[in-house]
Each structure stands twice: as C-alpha cells, then as structure tokens.
Amino acid sequence: MSTTNKLKIVEKLEWGKFVSPLSDKNIVPFNWYGFKHRFGSELVSKIFSMFNLSEGDVVLDPFCGGGTTLIKSRLDGYNAVGLDISPFSTFLSNVLTTTYDASKLEKALNKISHKINNKVEIPDVAILQKSFSDLTLKYIYSLRDSINSVNSPEKDFFLFSLLSILDNVSKAKKSGGFLRITDHKKVTPKVVQKMFIETSEKLMDDIRTFKYSDASTSAIVGDARKYPDEVKSRNFDAILTSPPYPNRHDYTRIYELELLVGFISNNQSLKHLRYETLRSHVEAKKKFEGDGYVRPLLLGEKINELNNRELNNTHVLPTIEGYFEDMYLSLKEMSGVLKASKYIGLVVSNVRFAGIMIPVDELLAEIGEQVGLHLQHIYVLRYRGNSSQQMLRHKREPSRESLIVWKK
Numbered sequence: 001m002s003t004t005n006k007l008k009i010v011e012k013l014e015w016g017k018f019v020s021p022l023s024d025k026n027i028v029p030f031n032w033y034g035f036k037h038r039f040g041s042e043l044v045s046k047i048f049s050m051f052n053l054s055e056g057d058v059v060l061d062p063f064c065g066g067g068t069t070l071i072k073s074r075l076d077g078y079n080a081v082g083l084d085i086s087p088f089s090t091f092l093s094n095v096l097t098t099t100y101d102a103s104k105l106e107k108a109l110n111k112i113s114h115k116i117n118n119k120v121e122i123p124d125v126a127i128l129q130k131s132f133s134d135l136t137l138k139y140i141y142s143l144r145d146s147i148n149s150v151n152s153p154e155k156d157f158f159l160f161s162l163l164s165i166l167d168n169v170s171k172a173k174k175s176g177g178f179l180r181i182t183d184h185k186k187v188t189p190k191v192v193q194k195m196f197i198e199t200s201e202k203l204m205d206d207i208r209t210f211k212y213s214d215a216s217t218s219a220i221v222g223d224a225r226k227y228p229d230e231v232k233s234r235n236f237d238a239i240l241t242s243p244p245y246p247n248r249h250d251y252t253r254i255y256e257l258e259l260l261v262g263f264i265s266n267n268q269s270l271k272h273l274r275y276e277t278l279r280s281h282v283e284a285k286k287k288f289e290g291d292g293y294v295r296p297l298l299l300g301e302k303i304n305e306l307n308n309r310e311l312n313n314t315h316v317l318p319t320i321e322g323y324f325e326d327m328y329l330s331l332k333e334m335s336g337v338l339k340a341s342k343y344i345g346l347v348v349s350n351v352r353f354a355g356i357m358i359p360v361d362e363l364l365a366e367i368g369e370q371v372g373l374h375l376q377h378i379y380v381l382r383y384r385g386n387s388s389q390q391m392l393r394h395k396r397e398p399s400r401e402s403l404i405v406w407k408k
C-alpha cells in the first residue's frame with residue numbers, strides 16, 4: 001500500500017457501537033431475527049448520509065446477509081437490490097422488507113396444521129438428528145410442509161416464523177463460526193408449536209403498527225463475484241456491503257439448520273453451496289479465475305511471514321490467497337455497476353493467523369484501486385479481538401474493523 005493510502009486511515013470510533021446489531025435489539029423488524037453477522041442499522045443510516053443519497057436512489061448490497069442495507073433502504077425511501085449466495089439470506093432479506101396484510105396472515109395461521117406426519121421426508125444430515133429428538137424433527141418438517149401449502153406471500157412469513165425459532169428449540173447453538181451441540185435441551189413438539197404460534201402472533205402485532213416507505217427492494221440468489229444478468233444490467237447510486245471476513249466462519253454451517261428446514265433437501269446440495277461461497281473459510285473452493293488481479297506486495301510479505309509459522313491447517317494459506325482474489329472479482333463487479341462519481345462502502349475486519357496480522361482493510365483498499373475505484377478513506381470503526389490485558393501480556397496489536405470508502 002502506498003504512503004498516501006496509509007495516510008487515508010482515520011479513526012471514526014464514534015461509529016463503533018453501530019457495527020454490531022446490538023443497538024437494534026428493540027427495533028422492528030431488525031429484531032425479528034438475530035442474524036449474527038450483520039451490521040447495525042444506524043451504521044447504514046450514517047453511511048447513507050455520508051454518501052448524500054437522494055430519495056429514489058438505488059442501492060446495491062452484493063453480500064446482503066441479514067438484509068440490514070435493504071431494510072434500512074426501504075425504511076428511508078431508497079430502492080435497493082440485494083444479492084447473496086445463500087437462499088436463506090435472500091429469503092430473510094425479502095421477508096423482512098415485505099409489507100404483509102395482518103388479516104390475511106391471521107386467516108393463514110388458522111389453516112396451518114400441527115399434525116405430525118410420520119412419513120414426512122427429512123434430509124439425512126447428521127446435524128438435524130443431533131439438534132432435535134426424532135419426534136420434534138418430524139413435527140418441524142410436518143409443520144414446514146403445512147406452511148408450504150399456504151398461499152404466497154403469507155407462506156413465506158410463516159416459514160420465516162418457524163426458522164426464527166429454530167435456535168431456541170434446538171440443541172445446536174451458534175458459537176463463533178460453527179454450531180455447537182449442547183445436550184441440555186429436551187424440546188417436545190408441543191413446545192415448538194407453542195413457540196411457533198406465539199412468535200407468529202407477536203410478529204403479526206408488530207406488522208399492525210409498522211410502516212415501510214413506497215421504495216422497492218428485492219434480494220436474489222447470486223454470486224458477488226459474477227452477477228446474474230438482472231443485476232449486471234443495472235446501474236447503482238451507491239453500494240454498501242459487508243463481505244464475509246477471512247476469519248474462517250462458514251455461513252453454510254452457522255445457518256445449517258435454517259438452510260435444511262427451508263431450502264436445501266440433502267447433504268450433497270449443502271456441500272455444493274459450501275464449496276461455492278467466497279473463499280473466506282477453508283472448505284470453499286476456487287470457482288473463478290481472477291483475470292487481471294495483481295497480488296498486493298504487502299500480501300506477499302504476509303504470506304512469507306506465515307510460511308515461517310506453524311499453522312494448524314494446511315488450507316489456511318490458500319484460503320487467504322483465495323480470499324483476496326475473490327474480493328478482487330467482487331470489487332470489479334461492484335465497480336462495473338456503480339454510476340460514475342458514486343461511492344462504495346465496505347465494512348471489513350482485519351484478522352490474525354499464528355500471531356501475524358493480515359491488514360484486510362489496507363489490502364482491499366489497494367485491490368479496489370486495481371479495478372478503477374479511488375480510495376477516499378479507511379475509517380477505523382473499532383478495535384477488537386483482544387482484551388487490553390491480553391494485549392499487554394502478548395504485546396499484540398488490536399485488530400481493526402473498518403469501513404473502506406471508494407469513489408468511482
């Protein structure tokens with residue numbers, strides 16, 4: 001990274017508390033689903049103001065995750081398009097930005113059956129059997145089938161309601177980058193039924209008092225490294241996103257239960273999705289060639305340092321290399337659809353492997369310049385990962401979580 005770019009790193013720590021979704025815990029509809037890896041809506045709001053958006057502008061989020069950018073866009077009167085490789089994320093984003101009719105929902109809820117079908121088809125994936133008792137699993141899939149027989153869009157609302165309680169009724173707990181099985185929960189079908197009905201009623205209550213603007217939003221399944229035609233053919237007034245961080249978290253594992261109950265019917269399809277995700281974790285595979293990508297010198301230096309360290313997994317180095325090649329492709333796609341003189345905001349965190357800090361923000365800032373973007377600033381939003389005690393003991397530098405802003 002050039003010295004000029006280094007000078008563009010500035011602190012904006014007053015925005016730090018909005019990086020996590022904690023500040024949204026009482027705000028509808030952000031509090032409908034606890035998507036662990038989303039940024040806070042106030043951060044989106046502050047970035048929209050920084051980008052000087054006007055009503056009716058169209059925003060793109062190519063890694064839309066829990067839908068924060070889309071929800072905030074729709075609330076504030078901006079149109080938005082979201083893209084995500086996971087059908088669960090696009091589903092979530094679409095449900096959370098739909099205006100439902102509470103009276104139609106009430107009628108649909110009465111039609112949903114709670115009978116257990118003993119012959120219901122359940123994917124043969126170990127995590128399901130580990131997370132629920134046999135009978136509860138049969139009830140969940142029978143309920144899912146009954147929900148599927150309801151008309152759209154109400155069907156999506158109730159599928160969402162079911163998916164939103166899975167965490168609470170299962171033995172699997174989202175823990176960092178994976179699901180951890182705890183064995184103290186014994187949940188019967190009756191408990192799931194009660195929670196499903198109560199949650200649905202609570203969401204319907206929220207709907208009665210909640211109002212969106214007339215702006216339109218939609219999320220579609222697609223790859224941020226190669227946009228589907230319906231995104232590629234459009235132009236955007238702003239791009240705001242947060243890609244996976246190269247910290248080995250695998251979203252197809254963290255949201256495995258939601259994917260299996262809602263969208264994916266067997267282990268093979270689940271693995272396929274896992275392999276297709278951005279190379280931010282060791283199981284993702286190379287999918288596209290980064291034609292024109294020049295590996296930043298600083299990345300080469302970091303890889304050399306890591307070569308001299310003991311790493312607990314031989315896939316770590318290719319994953320780090322692959323991450324930046326994939327992000328080159330993602331930034332190239334973003335640059336291709338952004339209108340001239342408009343901005344991209346990308347929230348990302350630096351990561352550490354075997355004691356070596358990888359300055360993801362600086363590296364991506366440089367890669368952005370390779371695809372014709374002009375770095376404005378790297379705003380450091382917060383420092384994380386280590387307590388000050390640990391840092392003193394291990395003389396570790398804290399890792400930055402930053403907002404990178406480019407102009408086209």
Ligand SMILES: C[S@@+](CC[C@H](N)C(=O)[O-])C[C@H]1O[C@@H](n2cnc3c(N)ncnc32)[C@H](O)[C@@H]1O
Pocket residue numbers: 035037038039040062063064065066067068069083084085086089222223224225241242243244245251276277278
């Ligand atoms: C950090 S989350 C985004 C969170 C989002 N900013 C929010 O506030 O809800 C990253 C998302 O990237 C998605 N993803 C991973 N690989 C992808 C790819 N190749 N193309 C598009 N999305 C991908 C994951 O499924 C995940 O939902």
